[in-house]
Amino acid sequence: MSKRVELLDHGYLRLVDCWGREELEDAVGEESIVAAARMSTGKGFLGWGIEETCTTCDGSGTGEKSRGFGPGSLCPDCQGRKCRINKPGDEKLLRYLWENKHATPFEMAGVTIEVAAPIFVFREWHRHRVPFSYNEMSSRYVPLPDLSFVPDPEDSVKRSIAASQRNKQAGVIEGAAVLTLEAAHDLLGEEHELLRKIEDLYQRKLRAGFPKELARTHLSVSRYSKMRASANLRGWLAFIALRSASGAQQEIRVYSDALRGILAELFPRTLNLFSEKR
Ligand SMILES: Cc1cc2nc3c(=O)[nH]c(=O)nc-3n(C[C@H](O)[C@H](O)[C@H](O)COP(=O)(O)OP(=O)(O)OC[C@H]3O[C@@H](n4cnc5c(N)ncnc54)[C@H](O)[C@@H]3O)c2cc1C
Numbered sequence: 001m002s003k004r005v006e007l008l009d010h011g012y013l014r015l016v017d018c019w020g021r022e023e024l025e026d027a028v029g030e031e032s033i034v035a036a037a038r039m040s041t042g043k044g045f046l047g048w049g050i051e052e053t054c055t056t057c058d059g060s061g062t063g064e065k066s067r068g069f070g071p072g073s074l075c076p077d078c079q080g081r082k083c084r085i086n087k088p089g090d091e092k093l094l095r096y097l098w099e100n101k102h103a104t105p106f107e108m109a110g111v112t113i114e115v116a117a118p119i120f121v122f123r124e125w126h127r128h129r130v131p132f133s134y135n136e137m138s139s140r141y142v143p144l145p146d147l148s149f150v151p152d153p154e155d156s157v158k159r160s161i162a163a164s165q166r167n168k169q170a171g172v173i174e175g176a177a178v179l180t181l182e183a184a185h186d187l188l189g190e191e192h193e194l195l196r197k198i199e200d201l202y203q204r205k206l207r208a209g210f211p212k213e214l215a216r217t218h219l220s221v222s223r224y225s226k227m228r229a230s231a232n233l234r235g236w237l238a239f240i241a242l243r244s245a246s247g248a249q250q251e252i253r254v255y256s257d258a259l260r261g262i263l264a265e266l267f268p269r270t271l272n273l274f275s276e277k278r
Helices: 031-040 091-099 119-125 153-166 181-208 233-243 250-266 268-276
Strands: 004-007 011-019 050-053 083-087 110-118 133-136 224-232
Touching: 004 250, 011 224, 011 250, 031 091, 091 268, 110 119, 110 233, 110 250, 119 224, 119 250, 153 181, 224 233, 233 250, 233 268, 250 268
Parallel strands: none
Antiparallel strands: 004 011, 011 110, 050 083, 110 224, 133 224
């Protein structure tokens, strides 16, 4: 499992802890959800279905003419997954829970992650309150590292064009020029220069004896900070539903997408159910 993902220009997301596993062979993290739901009958987790090579397509995932579906088309039985569950197990209960919004068992699993991201990303992230726990590094106690997010010129132009076409609130201001690559390079070059001046002033304030809590007052929200964030699976799925959506800002979406990838490795069946509905 990839436990650390590098993101943006200086950020990362790292898995710190995961819970929801029963001490079972091949446990991947979802057994506790089923076991919690079964408290009502006292039966516990009974086991996942047995996955076998799909006999309809002989594990190719796609068809052959002789089988009645073309070479390029997906196998109607396994839908291209090349295998299928021949003896249904607790996937059935997991699906029932998910589809009927029996949500509390999904609170029995979860993850803690560590994230380095620009402060403006944390501003959005910290709006997610239930059931999240956060601890962030404090620039009252340690100077912030000299790392700031600066947009990429090509990406800025691409997003400017897309935003003006969509005419969304999150786009360009009324009467704005068409952003050219040259203008983006010039302005972002100025931004790099400004960030150097900001850092220089920060270091001079620190050396002059300003307490760290006052030396930081001119720093921008593009500065990187670090935090740990912890939540149960239900909470993370609510976060991903909002922050991996197309309307979310790209700079938080990349973190949400990376987390989604990690959760898909830890809780594959639940993430499949989550994706089916989207
Ligand atoms: C694309 C996008 C744009 C946004 N734009 C803005 C913006 O312009 N300005 C802005 O201020 N915010 C903005 N937000 C933040 C948004 O308003 C929410 O604060 C954020 O998405 C967290 O969602 P939440 O409240 O569901 O999360 P949480 O606070 O974690 O709550 C989770 C769930 O718990 C329940 N809950 C929590 N608190 C209460 C409560 N007090 N009463 C009843 N039920 C509760 C609700 O069911 C809620 O969905 C934006 C979010 C997105 C995704």
